[in-house]
Amino acid sequence: xxxxxxxxxxxxxxxxxxxxxxxxxxxxxxxxxxxxxxxxxxxxxxxxxxxxxxxxxxxxxxxxxxxxxxxxxxxxxxxxxxxxxxxxxxxxxxxxxxxxxxxxxxxxxxxxxxxxxxxxxxxxxxxxxxxxxxxxxxxxxxxxxxxxxxxxxxxxxxxxxxxxxxxxxxxxxxxxxxxxxxxxxxxxxxxxxxxxxxxxxxxxxxxxxxxxxxxxxxxxxxxxxxxxxxxxxxxxxxxxxxxxxxxxxxxxxxxxxxxxxxxxxxxxxxxxxxxxxxxxxxxxxxxxxxxxxxxxxxxxxxxxx
Numbered sequence: 001x002x003x004x005x006x007x008x009x010x011x012x013x014x015x016x017x018x019x020x021x022x023x024x025x026x027x028x029x030x031x032x033x034x035x036x037x038x039x040x041x042x043x044x045x046x047x048x049x050x051x052x053x054x055x056x057x058x059x060x061x062x063x064x065x066x067x068x069x070x071x072x073x074x075x076x077x078x079x080x081x082x083x084x085x086x087x088x089x090x091x092x093x094x095x096x097x098x099x100x101x102x103x104x105x106x107x108x109x110x111x112x113x114x115x116x117x118x119x120x121x122x123x124x125x126x127x128x129x130x131x132x133x134x135x136x137x138x139x140x141x142x143x144x145x146x147x148x149x150x151x152x153x154x155x156x157x158x159x160x161x162x163x164x165x166x167x168x169x170x171x172x173x174x175x176x177x178x179x180x181x182x183x184x185x186x187x188x189x190x191x192x193x194x195x196x197x198x199x200x201x202x203x204x205x206x207x208x209x210x211x212x213x214x215x216x217x218x219x220x221x222x223x224x225x226x227x228x229x230x231x232x233x234x235x236x237x238x239x240x241x242x243x244x245x246x247x248x249x250x251x252x253x254x255x256x257x258x259x260x261x262x263x264x265x266x267x268x269x270x271x272x273x274x275x276x277x278x279x280x281x282x283x284x285x286x287x288x289x290x291x292x293x294x295x296x297x298x299x300x301x302x303x304x305x
Contacts, residue, residue: 025126027142027171035117040069043109043155044165045138048123058123058141059130061168062183063152063161065113066197068106074246079103081256084213085162086197087206105197109160116154119146124171129242130263142170156186159196163187166260176264236291240274241267252287270294 036047036055043065047057067079083089083102091098125141143151150170155161163183169176191198202209238247240262248259261277271289274280280288 025128027124027126029171030123030125032120033123034120035114037114041110041113042068042106043113043160044152046110046113046117048117050123056123056125056141057138058125058143059138060152060155060165061140061142061170062163062165062179063155064164065109065155065161066102066106068103068110070103074249078256081213081216082162084209084216085164087201087203087209088197089209090202090205091200101200105160105200108196109155112155112158112160113151116145116151117143121145121151126168128168128266130166140166140168144171153183153186156183157190157195159190159194159198164257164260166263168264237293238291239293239295241294251291253284254288268294 030050032051033048036049038047041047044060044063045057047055049055064082066082067075070076070079079099079102080089083091083098088102089095089098091101122144123141124144125139128140130138130140145151145154152161156163163180163186167176167180170179174182190196191201194201236250238251240248245256245259245263248254248262249256254262258277258279261279262274265276268274268276271285271292271294274285274288274292275282
């Protein structure tokens with residue numbers, strides 16, 4: 001009997017470990033990094049060189065600067081959503097004036113990042129892929145400046161970025177949620193003191209602009225959702241373990257916040273694992289299921305080094 005109990009216990013342990021989500025890979029700290037100037041970098045994505053001469057393009061955890069390189073429809077939609085988030089889509093009394101102001105603020109964020117990274121800094125990364133729009137392969141990272149400050153927190157505190165994006169547990173021992181909430185608190189102070197982008201916010205129309213943005217997202221998701229019941233349509237086949245943010249946005253009912261949460265909680269063994277993502281319940285999962293693909297080699301997702 002004791003042997004049978006032992007075998008039963010062992011089988012339960014093996015079953016649990018085979019289905020439990022993989023723990024995130026540990027962060028690696030790369031000191032004495034330097035910035036590589038480019039003509040496409042912005043405040044939250046840029047090229048760096050490590051002390052030993054290796055080059056990486058990094059995307060900050062937790063901070064989202066305004067787009068100022070708008071190259072396609074996805075970039076344009078993203079800039080519109082950012083303008084509505086900050087309540088500046090009516091700045092200058094015309095869309096053209098609002099867009100121009102937003103792009104200028106996006107460039108200001110890029111210039112500020114360049115200045116802050118003029119001295120050697122430390123990159124903390126697990127080399128998790130941050131494909132973004134697919135033009136520049138990137139890895140997510142935290143950046144500790146030469147003076148010890150966190151780059152994302154500085155950009156948010158100066159009103160040059162919003163506390164938005166993909167999060168994970170940082171290198172300083174805080175939890176992912178603590179880091180997220182800390183950035184949100186900093187954002188609130190920036191808004192309170194009208195810093196950076198917030199100086200242009202129309203507070204009387206902010207709630208309406210954000211409501212419009214949510215409605216726009218819902219309409220876009222409805223319009224782009226494949227009709228799985230139609231014989232002429234081909235369901236999407238998106239691998240949630242390796243898809244870029246823009247690819248995930250093609251899924252029915254997935255907006256940018258949900259796409260970021262999917263990226264945060266990779267890898268997934270199967271479709272049912274997506275219920276770990278806040279905002280994806282049983283009904284949403286059933287809409288997603290026909291459009292998901294899990295190739296055998298996709299779990300865990302590859303790391304870009």
